[in-house]
Amino acid sequence: MSLDAVLAEIRACRACAGELAHAPRPVVFVRPQTRILICGQAPGRRVHESGLPFDDPSGERLRDWLGVDRETFYGHPAIGVAAMAFCFPGTNPAGGDYPPPARCAQLWRPRLLDALPNVELTLLVGGYAQAWALKGAAKANMTQTVRAWRDYLPALMPTPHPSWRNTAWLRRNPWFEDEAAPYLRQRVREILTA
């Protein structure tokens, strides 16, 4: 199936309509030239409203890790974003977002990835993307998996989610911004300038 055909089906998907408190609005941002694929959790409320992935403070931190500005992030055809679920799952009573519905990856992920043959680096942003992509190769928890980031190169790189909720995690784990993020910036630079 062509990428255009998969994207058209995803954008028309309403499979979770009966379970969400709002109308599904699939957000997926890839092109045939995608070489760096960013796989996060699911759109938050702000992205649900704008339709643009990582159009929020998490995106600002992610772009810092990647070493790219907003214009490059959205404009360079080598950068793509496909979260584990494409629709905002809603806000739980504690104020966080509900987990991404597993149905989304089951329905769409294999077909979408098959239609993206040029991806050479996949960022596994957070525990959901890591569990799905790494399966038995994931460590006991997200911190251990990200700490072992070198083990998954060159095709995969696990990172924490860039959410403000992980600011304390980043303070407790300074090796991520001291060692992993500089590698990531260098790798992204190489891919974007190749």
Ligand code: SF4
């Ligand atoms: S989250 Fe995924 S499966 Fe559910 S409605 Fe959106 S695109 Fe469809």
